[in-house]
Amino acid sequence: MKKKLVVLTGAGISAESGIKTFRDSDGLWEGHDVMDVATPEGWNRNPALVLDFYNKRRQQLKEVQPNLGHQILAELENHFEVHIITQNVDDLHERAGSKEVLHLHGELLKVRSTANPNYILDWTEDLNFGDFDSNQNQLRPHIVWFGEEVPALDEAIAITKTADYFAVIGTSLQVYPAAGLIDFTAADVPVFYIDPKPNKIPTIRNPLDIIPEVASQGMETLKKKLIAFI
Structure with a gap:
């Protein structure tokens, strides 16, 4: 049975496709x-x-088109059960081939x-x-505009609780409640944080593997790290 990789993505992964944050x-x-x-x-x-x-x-x-970061996430489905929780409202994850994508903040094409x-x-x-x-x-x-409830939050929390690996890509972890998802991972779950300018994350729940790279480069690094677990 494949291990479950849960990924929280933000604007940084779409920025490389030309979508501004x-x-x-x-x-x-x-x-x-x-x-x-x-x-x-x-x-x-x-x-x-x-x-x-x-x-x-x-x-x-x-x-715009999906970039290497999106594509690697889709390719990881060959090795893991991948669930993407995204703060982005674009459809680039889906267009890259990812099958399980939950949009926390809504969808531009709806x-x-x-x-x-x-x-x-x-x-x-x-x-x-x-x-x-x-x-x-x-x-x-x-x-989902600022000040509105996030209807998909409970589903996102439930998915996060079942993660064997958790990754954060292209988000500063400053926007709540999405930023709080990391605290719903089990205590022994490896957590990876990809950001060229990573913020200090106020959590003590997990060992944190910081990858200080842009999303596409960081995904290549993350893929190697994850494959090594198999």
Whole structure:
């Protein structure tokens, strides 16, 4: 039976594909204050700006491709039962071939009803005013904005608890509750942390193997380390 590798990924793994992160640019995401485009207050204040912002992100996603980091994660399924928990809203993990991907913060290629959070549709084109659910309620991006609950958190915790190996790739571990997942790993589970500028992680639960490299290089290093366990 294959051992279970659980991987928490963040913006750093998608950055190498050309998708920008706001964490390195003073709270700006593609030139916008995240409070304007990634909060319920921003949506209520200027929904037209929010719709336009995510329409552009959706179009940008069509122009980028999975990188080596995504590809290695998919290849590791030949050796491990791999479960990816991602903070990213893109579909690059799926396009690289990963089969078990849980999106904590929503998905760019889905929309949902403003009245019913469980009314979710696949959506690949622009989302506009007048795009309604079956009860004539406006649709919104299927994104978990700052200040909103993370519906997939309980599932993510349950997956993390069953990990034989746990890896953190391309996330600063500063955004909660995702950052707290590491504390749900069993005490003897090896934990790997890939980041070119790793933060000090406030956990004493695990031996921590820090790999101070960008995601693609770090994944090559991690693959060698994991294969050595087999």
